[in-house]
């Protein structure tokens with residue numbers, strides 16, 4: 001570190017080779033004639049940094065380096081030494097052989113992979129591979145004499161550090177992976193996992209990736225572009241886990257309601273980063289929404305492209321239904337491309353279905369389903385697929401553009417104030433002129449002005465009307 005006054009190893013090195021020991025941090029417990037001073041203190045012999053506490057001075061010195069363009073702040077990670085072998089049955093075998101003449105010898109390539117036996121007895125005591133009657137007996141790959149297989153297996157971390165590379169070349173029988181495939185598929189765009197894997201596993205996976213990159217097997221630098229740490233599933237307030245015996249079997253839900261309901265419930269119950277409390281009655285609620293979506297589809301007219309609708313000719317309820325449908329579509333782009341708050345998207349679709357249900361225009365119904373089934377397809381694929389096939393020939397699974405005119409509010413709510421005090425609110429068509437708006441306002445506020453004399457009428461467009469009376 002080259003700070004012999006403040007690092008014990010440097011201090012000892014400097015003493016041994018009679019190098020100068022320059023004090024740059026002073027503290028009342030400092031005794032440089034005996035040892036290095038490694039606590040926080042005040043800087044000395046440091047020009048403009050003199051007098052600053054050493055912990056604060058670090059940031060200031062780094063800033064100066066960055067300003068002068070002679071250095072920059074970096075974060076260094078340290079990977080600890082890591083034992084890869086375990087005395088367990090699970091985990092991949094370590095493909096080495098112990099020979100009394102040759103020592104430890106790697107298994108021949110043509111004999112790979114070394115596979116685990118299917119007939120082990122797991123008693124909870126000792127290493128089941130060691131105890132297996134025949135598995136470990138083999139021939140030495142080098143001299144051909146009787147030898148023993150290595151009975152330790154690799155920690156599962158070894159496999160989880162590179163399994164994503166294998167996914168890119170899943171069918172190759174000869175190689176673990178092919179660089180051409182890795183360079184095409186990697187990095188992983190979105191990684192999803194529990195928080196318990198977020199630190200060590202990611203560090204090991206990055207280490208493997210960088211080592212394989214340096215060895216020329218792959219071209220990517222980083223394995224994962226984005227990480228989402230999902231929340232846990234809770235049941236009656238505690239973590240759902242096999243060891244606690246409080247798991248809910250999804251098969252039972254799928255049996256009773258279908259897979260779409262199970263999916264919808266999970267995505268609707270909570271955003272994925274939050275904990276999810278399992279709730280049987282909410283499962284039923286999700287089923288009812290799907291049921292309703294299915295039943296109301298009788299209002300649709302079959303068509304191969306999205307309906308063309310003259311928005312200006314529609315009633316208030318029809319316009320509102322379209323607005324809700326396109327708001328959901330707008331939201332879906334945000335949710336699927338990064339926010340992953342599927343619960344809010346499902347809520348938007350429910351609102352849109354309610355709004356559709358409050359009007360009778362079949363073109364609006366059809367357009368609404370054209371869009372909603374597109375949005376819901378990743379969430380409830382079976383029902384969405386069935387209805388889309390039946391009514392739209394699946395043409396609604398292409399990207400759909402938001403029709404901006406549906407999102408424009410054509411009415412506005414204005415405050416009506418009398419002598420500066422808010423008395424009423426009116427909702428008026430945006431296209432109305434000043435006189436029309438004032439006349440509606442005066443009618444609505446009649447009881448506040450009928451026995452008074454109007455002195456002044458002020459209309460602030462899009463905001464308020466003020467009537468001054470005496």
Ligand SMILES: [Zn+2]
Pocket residue numbers: 099100101102103140141142143144145147
């Ligand atoms: Zn041998």
